[in-house]
Amino acid sequence: MGDDYADLILQNCSLINVYTNEIQEKIQISIKNDRIAFVGEDASHTLGPKTKVLDVKNKHVCPSFVDPHIHIDHFVTPAEFVKKSLLHGVTSLFPDSIDIVSVCGYRGFKEFLRQTENLPMRFFHTIPGGLPVDRKFSHGKTLSIKEEKQAIDLRSVVGLGEVFSWTKVTKRDPKTIKSLKQMHENNCIINGHTAGASGKKLNSYIASGIFSCHEPINYDQVLERLRLGMWVMIREGSIRRDLKEIVPLVLSKKIYNNRLMFCSDGVDPFDISNIGHIDHCVRESIKLGMNPIDAISIASRNCFDYYKMGSDFGGIGPGKVADILILDDYKKIKINKVILGGKIVVSNGKIVAKIHTPKVPTWMKKTVKIPKLQPKSFNVTSKNNVETVNIILMRTEIVTKKSSADLDVTNSNVTASYDKDIWKVAALDRTFGSKTKTVGFLENFGADIGAFASTWSFHENDMIVIGSNESDMADACNKLTKSQGGLIVVKDGKTLASLPFQLGGILSTDPIDKVTKNFTKINDVLVDSGCKFKKPHLMPLFLPFLALPDIRILYSGIVDVKSRQFIPTIQTKL
Incomplete structure (x- = not known):
């Protein structure tokens, strides 16, 4: 009504009105505190000596x-x-x-x-x-x-x-x-x-x-x-x-x-x-x-x-919270400014608001509770020369299918097969410290590496490791325990790529640009080494995910999701 003055007035707006499905030209928007007070052709009654006026020069404005x-x-x-x-x-x-x-x-x-x-x-x-x-x-x-x-x-x-x-x-x-x-x-x-x-x-x-x-x-x-x-x-x-x-x-x-x-x-x-x-x-x-x-x-x-x-959010109108975009090109959604609660937080592609990073409590950085592992920790023992094993066949990074294969036994340990593209895969309890784990077999990974491990998995958050040999599997898991979480690729005891997740074993406390670089390297290293999938990081993420068929692995066992039964690593002989 003009009884008080606006903090900010946006002038010469081409207003994208989500209530009427139209674009209104030459609109003025008055903002007081974090709310919109007036939308119309003339906001001069809200203009005071301390009011900031921003001429958007006929750019499009939308929620x-x-x-x-x-x-x-x-x-x-x-x-x-x-x-x-x-x-x-x-x-x-x-x-x-x-x-x-x-x-x-x-x-x-x-x-x-x-x-x-x-x-x-x-x-x-x-x-x-x-x-x-x-x-x-x-x-x-x-x-x-x-x-x-x-x-x-x-x-x-x-x-x-x-x-x-x-x-x-x-x-x-x-x-x-x-x-x-x-x-x-x-x-x-x-x-x-x-x-x-x-x-x-x-x-x-x-x-x-x-x-x-x-x-x-x-x-x-x-x-x-x-x-x-x-x-x-x-x-x-x-x-x-x-x-x-x-x-x-x-x-x-x-x-x-x-x-x-x-x-x-x-x-x-x-x-x-x-x-x-x-x-x-x-x-x-x-x-x-x-x-x-x-x-x-x-x-x-x-x-x-x-x-x-x-009543509070979602559009530009009187009484609404002033969360607004100013667009250079409304069809290409080229953003000029972002206004949050009446304050400009992004301008010309740069954040102008202060972003304070809260301190993470120490207890949330100590969630990987696995004692030091040895190569023999991943042995699948057998007294026979050959064993028929159940296989988690990877159809995509996410979708699995039950399969089986005959694998050789060396020194009483059922081994992975490079020629058959069959790997060992293990799930370990890293949250409760129970020392429980399950070792199984996985087919159709294809990468020329020693092991790929992760502490982040939907929604069980077991430690998952896929490996061609037990030594690198142990090395990868031990390194993740030391860093208290993350993704890691190793070969012959050497780290090829890693992404630390210090918070809960699922989040990095590093800057996002550094995380992006490390994340990209994880996938690039695996793809370049022959992995058959474009996003290999999804494999350990979904391997324990019980909401999808067919076969999943948890530290408590290998699960046939459709039958809702545990299945053994080595097939039971009749």
């Missing part, structure tokens, strides 16, 4: 971007992640920090939330809803119903993260049902994970009050979920990129897009540095023929509408 489902407890600390994500116009994240809980429990969850405080980014956390993945086999730490209730009361928590597997809902797993009930009673959003669900099973899952999913990989799956009232997060991240399979048909079929969102589900350091984040989703959708205003709405307003925060 900033949101990632509604992302795992950020990977690779780098939140502070380092923000340094890249902000540059891509993202000012709000909805993290599902499932792996930090798997390693560090509720205490770790609270500390991870603290790591996101006072950063120039909005973090709306969800409580991990995917643990345990399978109660029969999973051994990672999880949250009790009581701890989930305590987490709901934390200031930055908005609901429950992806609930998988969906069979826990359709089969009424007691703890899952109690968790869902508690979330509903506290007016929390619950995110979904419906890979493989359809028909009555999908109906049942949705009827429980779970209204979103980021798992559809094609148009038919998207359409089925939209028809049943779900919100769909189109995933475009480092592990899966589904945009090109979905957007063209959404456009050609003229499906409503008001329940569509973009999400990454997780983005690695290389991709966020070289490809982008949610800005990439908007750019690619425009290239595929989507109206730019629709693409921007999907990346902003729709996300906050889903999370029931539309």
Whole structure:
């Protein structure tokens, strides 16, 4: 009304209005504190002696971007992640920090939330809803119903993260049902994970009050979920990129897009540095023929509408929080400035806000609890000359299949076979210090190395090592224990590439540019040495992942996921 003066006025804006699907020319936007006070053609009544005026010179102005489902407890600390994500116009994240809980429990969850405080980014956390993945086999730490209730009361928590597997809902797993009930009673959003669900099973899952999913990989799956009232997060991240399979048909079929969102589900350091984040989703959708205003709405307003925060976020209007992008090119999403809560945090491709890195507590840097290993630690003993063994056949970096092979026995030890491309693979308990491990065999890796090991794996966080010989396997594991986590490639006792993960064994405390360099080298070394897959780092990451078929390995045993049974390393002879 002009009773007080604005802190900042943006003049000569070409406003991309996500409420009316139009571009308004010569608009002025007045901002007081962190809120928008006025949007219109003449904001002169809000101009005071101390008001800062920014002439955007007819550049396009739109709401900033949101990632509604992302795992950020990977690779780098939140502070380092923000340094890249902000540059891509993202000012709000909805993290599902499932792996930090798997390693560090509720205490770790609270500390991870603290790591996101006072950063120039909005973090709306969800409580991990995917643990345990399978109660029969999973051994990672999880949250009790009581701890989930305590987490709901934390200031930055908005609901429950992806609930998988969906069979826990359709089969009424007691703890899952109690968790869902508690979330509903506290007016929390619950995110979904419906890979493989359809028909009555999908109906049942949705009827429980779970209204979103980021798992559809094609148009038919998207359409089925939209028809049943779900919100769909189109995933475009480092592990899966589904945009090109979905957007063209959404456009050609003229499906409503008001329940569509973009999400990454997780983005690695290389991709966020070289490809982008949610800005990439908007750019690619425009290239595929989507109206730019629709693409921007999907990346902003729709996300906050889903999370029931539309009264505060997601658009440019009076009373809304002033999270704004100024674009040099709105079709190519070339970002000139990023405004967060009325403050400029990015200008001309550089972050101008201060980013303070919180100190990591010592106990979160001591999570790899494995005593020193010897080559014989990886022996598979036998009194025969040849043994028929069960094999984890790698069809992709992620997808496995059960197979078998005959392997020679040398000095009472069943050995790997270079000629057959059969490797030893082991999972070790590195979280609880039980000294428990499982040694099995893996086929179709192909790299000319001694061993490749990792302390980060979905969502059990065993130490996983793939090796051609026991000596290098022991060496790789011992080096990771000494560094308290990471990825490492060794050959003949020499380290070829390494990426330390000092925090919980799953996050590096190093600067993101250094992490990106080390991460890239890990994959390059493995690919250059003959690995058959483009992203070898995904192999140890997914080998214990019980939400996917067919064969997985944990420190407690080798699991046939479909039959939900442990299988032996050496086949039992009839």
